[in-house]
Amino acid sequence: CAQGEHFHLVTPLLESWALSQVVGTTVFLKCENVQPAGSFKIRGIGHFCQEMAKKGCRHLVCSSGGNAGVAAAYCARKLGIPATIVLPEGASQSVVRRLQGEGAEVQLTGKVWDEANLRAQELAKRDGWVAVPPFDHPLVWEGHTSLVRELKAALGTPPGALVLAVGGGGLLAGVSAGLAEVGWQHVPIVAMETRGAHSFNAAVEAGRLVTLPNITSVAKCLGAKTVAARALECMQEFEIISEMVEDREAVNAVQRFLDDERMLVEPACGAALAAVYSGLLGRLQAEGRLSPALASIVVIVCGGNSIDSRELQALKAQLGQS
Numbered sequence: 209c210a211q212g213e214h215f216h217l218v219t220p221l222l223e224s225w226a227l228s229q230v231v232g233t234t235v236f237l238k239c240e241n242v243q244p245a246g247s248f249k250i251r252g253i254g255h256f257c258q259e260m261a262k263k264g265c266r267h268l269v270c271s272s273g274g275n276a277g278v279a280a281a282y283c284a285r286k287l288g289i290p291a292t293i294v295l296p297e298g299a300s301q302s303v304v305r306r307l308q309g310e311g312a313e314v315q316l317t318g319k320v321w322d323e324a325n326l327r328a329q330e331l332a333k334r335d336g337w338v339a340v341p342p343f344d345h346p347l348v349w350e351g352h353t354s355l356v357r358e359l360k361a362a363l364g365t366p367p368g369a370l371v372l373a374v375g376g377g378g379l380l381a382g383v384s385a386g387l388a389e390v391g392w393q394h395v396p397i398v399a400m401e402t403r404g405a406h407s408f409n410a411a412v413e414a415g416r417l418v419t420l421p422n423i424t425s426v427a428k429c430l431g432a433k434t435v436a437a438r439a440l441e442c443m444q445e446f447e448i449i450s451e452m453v454e455d456r457e458a459v460n461a462v463q464r465f466l467d468d469e470r471m472l473v474e475p476a477c478g479a480a481l482a483a484v485y486s487g488l489l490g491r492l493q494a495e496g497r498l499s500p501a502l503a504s505i506v507v508i509v510c511g512g513n514s515i516d517s518r519e520l521q522a523l524k525a526q527l528g529q530s
């Protein structure tokens with residue numbers, strides 16, 4: 209559909225010489241970090257907000273680790289609807305500043321997203337208010353499918369594997385739906401989390417939804433204590449490999465990506481990039497869980513606003529990295 213009909217951009221699919229060297233096969237980067245509002249979220253959140261506006265919603269309220277909130281605030285401004293964004297207390301100042309810049313009211317409450325979400329659900333009871341789900345809603349997943357249509361248009365033939373990060377599982381659910389839509393349902397998805405925000409991996413290991421006791425990872429934007437049920441269902445319908453990396457691997461990947469491609473992304477995105485930089489993809493090939501001869505690999509560079517050079521230095525110091 210014409211650009212004017214949706215808020216997201218068609219993003220570049222860059223062939224990365226540097227990451228291709230690391231993996232030994234062609235790595236394409238789907239650059240969602242250059243989307244308006246700074247991450248892939250605009251796809252699903254934009255679609256949801258536009259549908260709610262058509263139904264006469266008068267106030268949007270979004271609980272978020274940060275990026276869904278920035279997307280919701282951006283959409284609200286474009287739609288001329290007031291927005292209230294509820295974030296956990298530890299949310300990065302750069303995100304709070306950005307939200308205020310978008311004209312949204314910001315509330316900080318709770319230690320993790322799940323607690324902020326309780327406040328958003330309360331506020332959504334007000335007349336004309338609508339809660340914008342950051343990851344667990346069919347309209348959000350439907351909006352995210354646009355990413356896969358763009359991959360199909362750009363590549364023609366399916367990639368050997370797709371790498372993405374999992375927080376609440378909305379991106380995974382949307383990409384899976386997109387793969388089914390374009391006939392690529394057999395493309396393996398490497399679903400990455402950081403330890404301490406690994407609600408999807410815990411659910412996969414247990415065979416049922418698991419609620420983590422807390423979020424201990426620095427990747428707060430992956431910090432949903434329970435993954436969406438739909439994400440776990442996708443395990444039955446698609447080729448999904450659930451993997452976990454340490455915080456230091458995710459932050460190291462952020463640094464290496466900055467040096468390799470001159471783009472700064474947050475640790476949530478570093479979790480996906482760590483599949484390349486930590487050697488995990490090579491290990492999966494050696495174990496036979498991925499084909500040794502992959503035609504190409506697409507990494508979804510999900511982006512994220514919760515990072516700047518000062519925060520990266522602080523993270524490296526906190527994790528004892530030079």
Ligand SMILES: COC[C@H](NCc1c(COP(=O)(O)O)cnc(C)c1O)C(=O)O
Nearest residue numbers: 272273275276375376377378379429512
């Ligand atoms: C608690 O936070 C959930 C959600 N962030 C989710 C997120 C993800 C994972 O997407 P999901 O699996 O939640 O759809 C990946 N990469 C980035 C940069 C993200 O911000 C949010 O912003 O509210």
